[in-house]
Amino acid sequence: MDNQTMKNNSFFDRLKVMLFRHTNWPVTVLLLLGIITVIFPLYMTVVIAFKQPSEMTNSISGILSLPKSFSLSNFKEAMEVTDFWNSLANSLIITISTVIISVILHSMLGYVLGRTQAKRKGYKFIYFYIVSGMFVPFAILMMPLVKQTAMLHLDNMLGVIILYTVFYMPMNVMLYSGYLTNIPMALEEAAYVDGATTWRTYWTVIFPIMKPMHATVAILTALGTWNDVMTPLVIMSGSKNTLPLAQLSFQTQFGANYNLAFASYLLALLPIILFYIICQKQILSGVVNGAVK
Amino acid sequence: MKKKQRLSRNQTYMLITIPIVALFFTFNTLPLIQGIIYSFTNFKGYGDFDWVGLRNYKDLFTDARVGSSYAFTFRFAIVATIITNVISLLLATGLNSKIKFKNTLRGLYFVPNVLGSLVVGYIFSYIFTYLLPAFTKILGGEGTSMLSSTSWAWLAIVIVCAWQSIAMNTIIYISGLQTVPEDVYEAGSIDGATGFKRFSHLTFPLILPFFSINMVLCMKNFLMVFDQIVAMTSGGPAQSTESISFLIYNNGMSGGQFGFQSANAVLFFVVIVVIAVLQMRFTNKREEQL
Numbered sequence: 001m002d003n004q005t006m007k008n009n010s011f012f013d014r015l016k017v018m019l020f021r022h023t024n025w026p027v028t029v030l031l032l033l034g035i036i037t038v039i040f041p042l043y044m045t046v047v048i049a050f051k052q053p054s055e056m057t058n059s060i061s062g063i064l065s066l067p068k069s070f071s072l073s074n075f076k077e078a079m080e081v082t083d084f085w086n087s088l089a090n091s092l093i094i095t096i097s098t099v100i101i102s103v104i105l106h107s108m109l110g111y112v113l114g115r116t117q118a119k120r121k122g123y124k125f126i127y128f129y130i131v132s133g134m135f136v137p138f139a140i141l142m143m144p145l146v147k148q149t150a151m152l153h154l155d156n157m158l159g160v161i162i163l164y165t166v167f168y169m170p171m172n173v174m175l176y177s178g179y180l181t182n183i184p185m186a187l188e189e190a191a192y193v194d195g196a197t198t199w200r201t202y203w204t205v206i207f208p209i210m211k212p213m214h215a216t217v218a219i220l221t222a223l224g225t226w227n228d229v230m231t232p233l234v235i236m237s238g239s240k241n242t243l244p245l246a247q248l249s250f251q252t253q254f255g256a257n258y259n260l261a262f263a264s265y266l267l268a269l270l271p272i273i274l275f276y277i278i279c280q281k282q283i284l285s286g287v288v289n290g291a292v293k
Numbered sequence: 294m295k296k297k298q299r300l301s302r303n304q305t306y307m308l309i310t311i312p313i314v315a316l317f318f319t320f321n322t323l324p325l326i327q328g329i330i331y332s333f334t335n336f337k338g339y340g341d342f343d344w345v346g347l348r349n350y351k352d353l354f355t356d357a358r359v360g361s362s363y364a365f366t367f368r369f370a371i372v373a374t375i376i377t378n379v380i381s382l383l384l385a386t387g388l389n390s391k392i393k394f395k396n397t398l399r400g401l402y403f404v405p406n407v408l409g410s411l412v413v414g415y416i417f418s419y420i421f422t423y424l425l426p427a428f429t430k431i432l433g434g435e436g437t438s439m440l441s442s443t444s445w446a447w448l449a450i451v452i453v454c455a456w457q458s459i460a461m462n463t464i465i466y467i468s469g470l471q472t473v474p475e476d477v478y479e480a481g482s483i484d485g486a487t488g489f490k491r492f493s494h495l496t497f498p499l500i501l502p503f504f505s506i507n508m509v510l511c512m513k514n515f516l517m518v519f520d521q522i523v524a525m526t527s528g529g530p531a532q533s534t535e536s537i538s539f540l541i542y543n544n545g546m547s548g549g550q551f552g553f554q555s556a557n558a559v560l561f562f563v564v565i566v567v568i569a570v571l572q573m574r575f576t577n578k579r580e581e582q583l
Binding site: 022023024025027028030031032034035037038039041042044045048058059060063064105108109111112113115116123126129130133135136137138139140141142143144145146147148162163165166167169197198199223226227229230234243244247248251258261262265268269272273275276280283284287288291292 | 299300301302305306309310313314316317320321322323324325327328331338384387388390391392393394398399400401402403404405406407408409410411412413415416417419420423424427428431456460461464465468503506510517519520523524537538541542545546551554555558559561562565566569
């Protein structure tokens with residue numbers, strides 16, 4: 001009998017060790033509970049988006065209960081009302097163009113400034129001039145920019161793309177030139193010795209090496225432009241919608257039909273959620289890289 | 294036959310730099326200068342205007358609406374920064390300890406950050422307008438919405454902004470905590486450092502650079518709050534949640550105060566630069582002391 005309990009004890013002890021030694025369960029449980037704060041608003045969005053107005057009451061159960069049927073009619077109507085495909089296309093065009101132009105232009109300038117600013121005063125000045133642009137709030141540029149873009153006939157998507165390229169320049173140039181200080185000059189020198197021009201060397205040697213920084217820059221720029229409201233709002237002033245802008249104009253016109261509104265919100269959130277699910281690892285490391293460097 | 298001239302390294306550098314810097318000047322520095330010039334006029338946004346010297350700036354300090362927008366923005370930014378950083382630090386410590394489902398949890402806690410703040414604002418606006426009042430009614434409350442109360446609406450904005458920023462700050466704190474080597478804790482535990490003592494004497498000083506990044510990021514973003522205001526309150530009720538950016542946008546773009554709000558924007562710019570410089574000085578000093 002004694003022997004038996006001893007055996008049992010040691011079994012439970014081992015089980016305990018197995019379960020608890022490497023895992024802090026209380027913290028795990030707390031964190032799992034905390035995740036409700038993240039999931040809940042999204043759950044509510046999904047539930048309301050699928051319901052019909054007749055299913056909605058102002059009680060908690062009326063808001064949070066599951067819909068009677070998962071019909072897609074709300075989404076269909078929301079797509080028509082907000083001109084979803086056009087807004088989505090505009091958002092995609094603006095974001096993708098901005099990312100491509102940013103990666104090309106900002107990496108070039110980051111390269112030049114990263115290689116020169118230590119030795120040459122003029123370039124050092126340019127570096128600080130560009131980077132200090134980070135502190136300029138959009139609020140001060142907004143009103144003159146509306147006039148300026150209208151005058152240059154840039155009160156359209158092209159103008160918004162150009163502006164984003166300029167707004168993200170301080171951060172991106174800083175990231176690129178910081179990254180370059182870790183890349184030894186020897187690689188370029190070898191290419192020069194082989195007779196390549198600076199321009200060629202940049203595209204064949206340096207640009208490919210900066211790949212990790214391209215990912216960081218692309219992700220930060222993409223997240224920022226995709227979700228931005230203010231720039232397209234003031235520059236395009238309603239002539240063209242992006243996905244977030246479509247929600248804004250929808251809200252002012254049909255705000256009272258919450259089921260339609262939430263279907264529309266869900267549609268607006270879906271692309272970025274899909275993007276996050278697919279590229280979660282790159283996004284997390286990109287965001288951290290961008291902030292820490 | 295013309296011989297192809299090869300560019301020297303310096304010439305290539307110049308050819309890259311000049312057009313890009315020109316682009317930056319045209320769409321960043323030029324409008325900034327224009328904004329400063331407009332701030333000395335009584336321009337309405339259309340028609341003629343006169344030079345008014347420093348009158349706009351003098352008026353800024355006596356204008357009640359401007360004053361209350363600064364009061365709201367700062368109260369909001371400071372409270373939101375504190376809440377965000379406290380919760381983020383706790384979350385990061387939890388997510389960095391020996392837990393199950395570590396990667397899934399980290400991934401999920403980051404979700405709010407990738408969502409557009411305007412749509413998030415609309416979703417929370419519904420929660421504050423319908424769901425929360427229904428809940429407080431059950432508890433015997435009045436069942437009125439936070440967003441319609443001049444004394445509570447600002448807190449609703451704090452909650453929404455914190456909800457999104459916590460995701461970002463937590464990830465930065467986690468990457469900070471990962472830089473703390475395990476043997477520091479071992480050495481600390483020999484000296485009897487546990488719990489909060491361990492955190493305040495060992496962990497926190499070591500992640501101070503990450504703390505300062507988060508403080509600067511938070512303050513800057515919160516001071517410029519705009520989307521959430523548009524989505525949730527439009528500055529109301531009774532202009533109690535009118536942020537500086539929102540006021541400049543609203544009155545400058547459509548309220549006929551182009552000149553006056555330009556002065557406001559210049560002041561805002563100066564305030565942001567001063568805060569950023571102070572924050573960096575402060576954290577640099579603390580880092581040197583260590």
